[in-house]
Amino acid sequence: MSNVVIRKAQSADCARVLELMQELAVFEGYIHKFRVTVPKLGYYLFEQKSIEVLVATVEEDIEGILVYFFQPFTYDLCPWLVIKEFYVSTVYRGLGVGHELFNYARQEAAENKCSKIKWEVLTDNSKAQRFYVRHGAQIESDWRIMSIDIATDDQ
Numbered sequence: 001m002s003n004v005v006i007r008k009a010q011s012a013d014c015a016r017v018l019e020l021m022q023e024l025a026v027f028e029g030y031i032h033k034f035r036v037t038v039p040k041l042g043y044y045l046f047e048q049k050s051i052e053v054l055v056a057t058v059e060e061d062i063e064g065i066l067v068y069f070f071q072p073f074t075y076d077l078c079p080w081l082v083i084k085e086f087y088v089s090t091v092y093r094g095l096g097v098g099h100e101l102f103n104y105a106r107q108e109a110a111e112n113k114c115s116k117i118k119w120e121v122l123t124d125n126s127k128a129q130r131f132y133v134r135h136g137a138q139i140e141s142d143w144r145i146m147s148i149d150i151a152t153d154d155q
Contacts, residue, residue, distance in 0.1 A: 004097050006104040009053035009065075011046055014038045016062040017053055024087040028122060054104055056088065056097045064088035066101045070112060081109040083119035102135055120145060 009017055015038055025031040044051050056064030067085035074080055083105065088098045109117050121128050129139065 003058055004100045005057045006054055006100050007057070009045060009055050011042055013053075013055055013062060014041050014045070017041060017055065017065050020062070020065045020087050020089065021067075021085060023089070024085055027087075051084070052108075054101055054108075056092075056101050058092060058097065063092045064097045064101050066105055068105060068108070070114070071118070074115070076115050078113055078115035080116045080118050081105060081112065081114045083117065086119065098131060099135075102131075 018036060018038055018041055021036055021041075022031065022034060025034040045053055051067055051069050054066040054068070055062045056066075065085060065087055066083060068081055068083050071080045071082050086098070086101065088101070105117065119132075121132065133139075
């Protein structure tokens with residue numbers, strides 16, 4: 001798709017980015033835990049700067065997002081770019097929007113001297129897994145994701 005523009009999110013984008021994050025939460029089954037608001041998103045993105053968001057625009061409408069952060073000083077003393085959220089609206093899937101977003105993230109990783117890009121994908125999301133493999137990804141089977149929920153005052 002030739003009319004896709006990838007850029008870093010601006011504060012005016014937060015409402016649309018939030019909508020796409022909510023769509024992803026529905027798709028992945030955690031909407032009941034979803035607590036992001038426009039002010040919180042803006043805070044972490046523009047004030048604390050703990051996350052970054054790439055947006056894919058098609059005819060100036062945001063139709064895809066890639067939320068990421070840098071994990072510093074891993075075993076090789078090079079940061080990793082960690083993708084936290086990657087979502088393209090249903091209408092634009094399969095048209096190259098995700099490809100453009102992913103390639104931009106690869107450029108970001110290279111510019112920041114990262115040695116790896118890392119992310120999680122649902123085990124039953126075979127379409128996403130095929131997409132990533134086409135982009136050179138390998139499924140790592142040596143590691144298991146583990147987590148502990150921590151209650152916060154916001155909940």
